[in-house]
Every structure is written in C-alpha cells, then in structure tokens.
Amino acid sequence: xxxxxxxxxxxxxxxxxxxxxxxxxxxxxxxxxxxxxxxxxxxxxxxxxxxxxxxxxxxxxxxxxxxxxxxxxxxxxxxxxxxxxxxxxxxxxxxxxxxxxxxxxxxxxxxxxxxxxxxxxxxxxxxxxxxxxxxxxxxxxxxxxxxxxxxxxxxxxxxxxxxxxxxxxxxxxxxxxxxxxxxxxxxxxxxxxxxxxxxxxxxxxxxxxxxxxxxxxxxxxxxxxxxxxxxxxxxxxxxxxxxxxxxxxxxxxxxxxxxxxxxxxxxxxxxxxxxxxxxxxxxxxxxxxxxxxxxxxxxxxxxxxxxxxxxxxxxxxxxxxxxxxxxxxxxxxxxxxxxxxxxxxxxxxxxxxxxxxxxxxxxxxxxxxxxxxxxxxxxxxxxxxxxxxxxxxxxxxxxxxxxxxxxxxxxxxxxxxxxxxxxxx
Amino acid sequence: xxxxxxxxxxxxxxxxxxxxxxxxxxxxxxxxxxxxxxxxxxxxxxxxxxxxxxxxxxxxxxxxxxxxxxxxxxxxxxxxxxxxxxxxxxxxxxxxxxxxxxxxx
Numbered sequence: 001x002x003x004x005x006x007x008x009x010x011x012x013x014x015x016x017x018x019x020x021x022x023x024x025x026x027x028x029x030x031x032x033x034x035x036x037x038x039x040x041x042x043x044x045x046x047x048x049x050x051x052x053x054x055x056x057x058x059x060x061x062x063x064x065x066x067x068x069x070x071x072x073x074x075x076x077x078x079x080x081x082x083x084x085x086x087x088x089x090x091x092x093x094x095x096x097x098x099x100x101x102x103x104x105x106x107x108x109x110x111x112x113x114x115x116x117x118x119x120x121x122x123x124x125x126x127x128x129x130x131x132x133x134x135x136x137x138x139x140x141x142x143x144x145x146x147x148x149x150x151x152x153x154x155x156x157x158x159x160x161x162x163x164x165x166x167x168x169x170x171x172x173x174x175x176x177x178x179x180x181x182x183x184x185x186x187x188x189x190x191x192x193x194x195x196x197x198x199x200x201x202x203x204x205x206x207x208x209x210x211x212x213x214x215x216x217x218x219x220x221x222x223x224x225x226x227x228x229x230x231x232x233x234x235x236x237x238x239x240x241x242x243x244x245x246x247x248x249x250x251x252x253x254x255x256x257x258x259x260x261x262x263x264x265x266x267x268x269x270x271x272x273x274x275x276x277x278x279x280x281x282x283x284x285x286x287x288x289x290x291x292x293x294x295x296x297x298x299x300x301x302x303x304x305x306x307x308x309x310x311x312x313x314x315x316x317x318x319x320x321x322x323x324x325x326x327x328x329x330x331x332x333x334x335x336x337x338x339x340x341x342x343x344x345x346x347x348x349x350x351x352x353x354x355x356x357x358x359x360x361x362x363x364x365x366x367x368x369x370x371x372x373x374x375x376x377x378x379x380x381x382x383x384x385x386x387x388x389x390x391x392x393x394x395x396x397x398x399x400x401x402x403x404x405x406x407x408x409x410x411x412x413x414x415x416x417x418x419x420x421x422x423x424x425x
Numbered sequence: 426x427x428x429x430x431x432x433x434x435x436x437x438x439x440x441x442x443x444x445x446x447x448x449x450x451x452x453x454x455x456x457x458x459x460x461x462x463x464x465x466x467x468x469x470x471x472x473x474x475x476x477x478x479x480x481x482x483x484x485x486x487x488x489x490x491x492x493x494x495x496x497x498x499x500x501x502x503x504x505x506x507x508x509x510x511x512x513x514x515x516x517x518x519x520x521x522x523x524x525x526x527x528x529x530x
Contacts, residue, residue, distance in 0.1 A: 045472050045473050062473070098474045098501065099473065099474045161501055165501075165502075165503075165504035165505065166501055166504070166505070167501045168474065168501030170474070171501075294504075298504065299503070299504045300507075359473075360463055362509070363505055365508075370463065398472065398473065415473045416466055416472055
C-alpha cells in the first residue's frame with residue numbers, strides 16, 4: 001500500500017471552509033444549541049486526537065500514521081506507517097490490518113517541558129504482531145518526532161482470521177490512551193477474539209492498563225494476586241472509550257457489546273468487567289474457535305435480550321463482584337466507541353455530562369444508531385439519570401473519537417474522514 | 426447437499442449477470458445512500474475495517490450481494506453483510522451493482 005500524502009494533504013486541509021448552522025441540540029429546553037465547523041476532511045479513518053493548550057491537534061489515521069494540525073490550520077505529517085509516503089519519518093513495523101492499526105494518542109501533561117506524546121499502534125516487531133504503546137518526542141517546531149520508546153510492547157494482536165463475525169485478523173484491540181487526573185497513563189485494550197484473554201492474569205488484552213510514563217505499573221494498581229501489575233481493570237471485551245469525570249476524577253469506560261449491550265462502566269481499581277467468553281463456562285458448551293463472544297447464534301439476528309442470557313457482557317452470575325454498567329445502551333450493540341466529559345459553563349446544563357460516540361452497526365434488525373449520546377451519570381456511577389441524543393448540526397457519522405479541545409468545544413472524528421468541531425452557543 | 430449448494434451458487438451468478446446488466450443506477454444511488462454509504466462511504470473507498478469497492482464491476486458486486494443474501498460466508502464481514510443483503514430484492518441488487526460499478530471507478 002503506497003499512499004500519496006501530498007494529495008491527501010491538499011484535500012485534508014480545509015480549516016477555512018467552516019459552516020455554522022445553529023440548531024437546538026435536543027428537545028430539552030436546557031440543552032445548548034450547537035454550531036459546527038469541519039476542521040479536517042479527506043482523512044483516512046481518523047482514529048484519535050490530542051490537543052496542546054494553544055489548539056495544536058495531534059491526530060492519527062489508522063493505516064497512515066500520526067500528523068499534527070497547527071493552530072494556523074496547516075497540517076504536518078509526523079510519523080508514517082509501513083507503505084506510506086510523505087512523512088518525515090516512517091516506522092516500517094507499524095501496520096494496519098482489519099480493525100488494527102494506529103489508534104489512540106495522548107499528550108503528556110508536562111509537554112511544555114518534556115515534548116512527549118504517546119501513541120498506540122499495531123506493530124510487527126515481535127511475531128505474530130502486537131499492539132504497542134509508544135512514547136515519542138516532538139520537535140520544538142512540531143515538524144518531526146524522535147526518540148521512540150515502546151513503553152508497553154505486549155498487548156495481544158489477533159494474527160489470523162477466525163470463524164466469527166468481524167473475524168478477520170486484527171480484531172478487538174481497544175485502543176484509547178489517556179492521561180488521568182492522577183497523572184498516570186490509562187490504556188484500553190481488547191479481547192482479540194480469544195476466549196482466554198479477558199480473564200487472563202497475564203495476557204494484557206481485555207484490560208484497562210495503568211502505567212507511568214515509562215510503562216511501569218502504578219504502585220497502587222490493585223488487580224488480584226498473580227495478575228500483571230499493570231492491570232487496573234480486567235474482564236473487558238473491547239474498550240475504545242475512557243474519560244475521567246471532572247468532579248472527582250472517576251474513570252469511566254465505553255465498551256462495544258457482542259450483538260447486545262454496549263456498556264458505560266465506572267471503573268473500580270482492580271475490578272472485573274465480567275466478560276468471559278471462554279467455552280464451557282456459565283453453562284455454555286463448545287464455541288467456534290474457543291470463543292463464545294457472539295453465541296448462541298453468531299451469524300443471525302436474534303432478540304438481544306435472549307443473547308444476554310447466554311453470553312452476558314457483565315456476567316454477575318459467575319462474577320458477583322463484577323463492575324456493573326451504569327448504562328447498557330438499552331440492551332443494544334451499535335458500536336459504542338469513544339467517551340469524553342463536557343466541561344465548562346459554555347455547555348450549560350450539559351456541563352459535567354458524559355458524551356459517547358456511537359458508530360452504528362445495524363446487525364440483525366438493530367437500528368444503525370450513529371449518534372452522540374449525552375449521559376447524566378448518577379453520582380455513584382451505578383446508573384444513568386438521563387440519556388439524551390445530541391441533535392447534530394451536521395450529518396451523523398461513525399463517531400470514532402470525541403475529545404474536548406482547549407477552546408471548550410467538542411471535537412468529533414468520524415471514520416468517514418472528517419474531524420468536526422462542535423461548539424455550544 | 427453439496428450439489429444443492431453448487432446449484433444455488435450457479436443460479437445466483439446466472440441471475441447476477443442478467444440483473445446487473447439491466448440495473449437502474451439512479452435507483453441504485455438511492456439504495457446505496459440508504460444501505461451502504463455508512464460503511465463503504467460516499468466514494469466507495471471504505472473505512473475502518475470495511476473494504477473499498479472502487480473499481481469493482483457489476484457482476485462482481487451483484488455476485489457478492491447474491492452470495493451474502495444466500496448466506497454464504499465470504500470474508501470476515503459476512504455476518505453484517507448478510508444482515509443487510511437479506512433486505513435486498515433482485516432488482517435492488519442490480520441497481521446497486523450498476524450504480525457502484527459505474528460511479529466508483
């Protein structure tokens with residue numbers, strides 16, 4: 001795969017083509033009205049963004065690499081993946097396959113002093129491939145990255161196709177990386193369609209990891225005895241959203257469900273998400289390739305309420321202390337990916353609420369559901385007081401990433417190739 | 426049983442060729458916007474783990490849709506494609522094949 005970055009850059013830089021259309025955000029009288037601007041378009045599956053205080057925006061594209069949009073609107077390529085052209089440096093071990101590729105990006109809270117950013121990507125450095133969290137140093141002029149250090153090297157990657165829906169190589173990598181208010185790095189991972197992974201004490205898929213800037217476990221991580229000390233929570237399926245409640249720093253994750261039950265869950269240090277797709281567990285028998293994640297009927301639509309009885313997303317029968325979801329998308333799976341908290345008076349009644357990006361799947365009679373939901377989490381995190389679908393001032397897309405920028409606006413990346421700015425009025 | 430499956434496949438492809446030749450691209454465009462655009466994109470280049478369909482001829486598109494509608498496993502996204510293809514009539518498949526093959530070059 002050779003990509004021509006010059007052409008891409010010309011089409012991508014559309015910072016000046018901004019359209020503003022105020023609409024009422026939802027039916028609630030207290031909801032803010034929103035305008036939108038298209039910040040970038042023509043991207044190739046943009047996956048995540050991270051901001052500097054002046055509005056500089058680092059962003060990833062799943063099969064291309066890392067770039068940065070400057071406050072002027074100019075875009076500079078930084079680090080390309082294998083087969084790309086036009087980047088000042090290329091890491092030939094970084095590749096994309098299926099759902100895998102370059103995913104999350106985070107800026108160090110001390111960036112002004114250390115110039116460090118963190119990027120999660122699939123790599124061929126070790127067979128049969130792995131997902132890695134890389135630390136990179138950004139040049140003073142934001143034109144290059146250097147000093148790559150892989151601070152986590154061993155998140156599993158799915159190397160071969162299996163007999164499952166979306167069963168190609170590269171499935172379920174998680175992929176979001178964020179700094180918490182505690183100053184530590186949180187990395188979300190996925191189960192790689194492997195029944196053993198989520199509850200494994202040593203395999204790092206299906207987990208939320210918490211590490212320091214060197215990739216070392218945070219001292220007060222509290223997984224069960226014998227578990228990898230980098231594990232903050234385990235027993236997850238495919239976590240692609242993590243955010244921290246502004247009022248108390250509480251980490252909250254958004255997770256894809258298995259043909260049912262996307263989940264929003266408030267994390268407990270050392271907690272179990274309750275996902276265990278192993279065969280011959282919880283009354284199940286054998287399953288295709290030892291993974292029951294889409295059973296009992298993985299290729300056909302059926303009532304999600306019946307599915308959950310066979311293969312629960314949070315199995316409180318087997319794991320009574322599992323972390324319960326605050327919300328489960330009314331029992332549906334529609335591709336819940338990213339999460340962020342809105343913060344600031346500009347958001348009015350939505351100040352402090354969780355926004356969740358839903359990409360849309362539309363399997364087996366489930367409505368497609370591309371949207372952004374605004375969730376009022378209960379203070380104890382055990383339920384949602386209110387869930388409102390944002391009335392968008394632009395067409396909906398596959399909302400892969402949501403990030404609040406330093407200007408207080410919400411930035412939304414869609415798989416279709418755009419990054420939007422959503423601003424309350 | 427295998428003979429029956431072969432006959433089904435052959436019948437599907439036979440239908441494909443004739444239907445695809447007579448497709449209505451305008452109707453296909455409308456159906457594409459309703460059914461396909463969210464994963465394959467407005468230019469057919471695909472996104473995320475959904476593949477590009479640029480440069481595919483009408484027989485290929487129609488044949489694949491017929492296979493999915495017949496619940497054949499064709500690649501890792503078969504489950505989701507079966508779910509969408511089962512809603513399509515022969516005429517709609519022909520229309521989509523015509524639109525996709527003539528638009529996404």
